[in-house]
Amino acid sequence: MKGPAIFLAQFASDEAPFNSLDSITRYMADLGYKGVQIPTWDARLFDLKLAAESQDYVDEIKGICAQNGVEVTELSTHLQGQLVASHPAYDRMFDGFAPADLHGNVAARTEWAVQQLHLAAKASRRFGLKAHATFSGALLWHTFYPWPQRPAGLVEEGFAELARRWTPILNAFDENGVNVCYELHPGEDLHDGVTFERFLAAVGNHPRANILYDPSHFMLQQLDYLAFIDFYHDRIKAFHVKDAEFRPNGKAGVYGSYSGWADRPGRFRSLGDGQIDFTGIFTKLTHYGYDGWAVLEWECAYKHPEQGAAEGAPFIARHMIRKADKAFDDFARTGADIGLVRQVLGLQ
Template identity: 35%
Template sequence: MAAGWGYDGMELACWGDHFDPERAASEDGYTRGVHDTLAKHGLSVHAISNHLVGQATCDPIDERHRQILPEQVWGDGRPGGVRHRAADHMRAAAAGAAALGVEVVNGFTGSPLWSAVYPFPPHTADLVDRGLREFADRWNPILDAFGAAGVRFALEVHPTEIAFDSASAGRALEALDGRAEFGFNYDPSHLAYQGADYLGFIHEFGDRLYHAHMKDVWWADSPRRGGVHGGYLPFGHPDRAWDFRSVGRGRLDFDAILRALDRVGYAGPLSIEWEDPGMDREHGAREACQRLRELTFPPAGAAFDEVFSEPGTTAWRAGKARPGYRGSAGTGSPSAGTSAPSPADDSAPAGAPQNSSSPSS
């Protein structure tokens, strides 16, 4: 089904029965079975996602986490033990990704600072510094495992994480001394409705964009009962001030996004994370892939007016073109989203369904 819609690959989730990183790292034949299953459906794999367990590495743990964590990670529910087991599982994700042959694990970090984001009671610079040090203390050992495995972690910049806009993303990188194992899964839908500069993020962190989710978002021009924080209203409620949309049906400028990704040399997958509370998911997955294919294009190798230039004076874009996307990705549940097409080859099919139950909504 997914390949027939134009997808060429998947971003496998480390929850449900999609991908078990611990089995991948320790069980002979497990990853071959994953590749064989995907190949049978005309698909490949470009990344794995471990958002749910990653959330528990830095969060203050409460009963909400039990519904998203595997039983072996939740255990007795004592916060210290949950965070410790979550960190072990993230290290296993690095080993599992390497065994599968992928170079990126997408996910969340949680945050010891989220309750202090709104500045009342006032937060001090020292409180923020301590929270960032705690994040670094918890994540540096995890990232050591990523480095040993030759795999990178891509944080989906998102409310409730240590980084949720450009300013906080910069602080997170500084806290880790800029180590190369840590970068970002670019998802503009989590930035724009906040008023954050979703195009500026690409230019500021271009060399740290290890993966990209293509998902649209709509926000209201006029005041609504539920503001930017949602007012406890469910997705799709007419009183919300913003909601996720299928690609091309929100307010994001995807042509500008793709051109910005070209300029910074992004060469990874465009993974359609499909979430739209008002649309049938299969219709949306098919339509989103078609729309993104219509927008993607091979980047210019040189300026269109280069013919008028003196030898050796080619325009600034020459040499800056991305080498071509590896393909698309998505998480493996028929209940959800999809992955994006490869703009480097118009004849190539694109990714596969992504799990709509992902908290990266």
């Protein structure tokens, strides 16, 4: 496993040092980060179209990062991926994820989003990256609770349509040698293990359909995030290190009562302030041979982001495991001796 790294989306702003790739990467490197995940929609930091077209531009970006002591871990198209599939109930709220001239034009906005993913596939290849972070979008999320009763075939057709939209994108990433890593997240049709399996079946077990593992979203759903690794470790190709807590009370539970983040029973927290068992997570990922990046995605209802970033790098570093190359009790090894083995078994 490589790290610590940090997702830049929550930190980019118009204020220095967060308003350019040069200054923000220098800031993060000074905190101890070794890698950065880049939000491709933020023009203050990155030009996705140029990265897809120009190796010189990509080399320039890599040079800036290297000079400041970090490397690019993955590119992210979370916002664009959301727009690959969007139910009309959310169109007005999601318009802000696209350029202003596409607002109110769902067909054009979707076409733009798909093009963005194709650009991201090419840009990732130019960077030499093997994983890409994104969202799946959602056609079914407004029906996640089965009331009113869903009409027969609704779920099946929803995933079939999602597969029709994503299969050409997955093929494009395959052509460029890059895994698409869906962050399984409430608000997306891919939000847990079962929905990921539905999608995987609909895209014919496409080898590029993989997972960005983020335990915080599983904590808020009350899903066993450690057992999840046992089930899906072969598809986990990216990792967001994000903490959360779930403290239900006599008035509110999983659904959150339409409350703001600070007042919900389920909340994102800075690393170490929540309830996630990161020792267990890092142990399981190490056990299964995860060799990607450990990337902090900072989100917290209380703590200032700069404090969260400063605390995040040493937290991740403390949890990273250098896998042992021999057993701890090898000092007592008796060696390979079939005669001894048979004696121990009482066979001679």
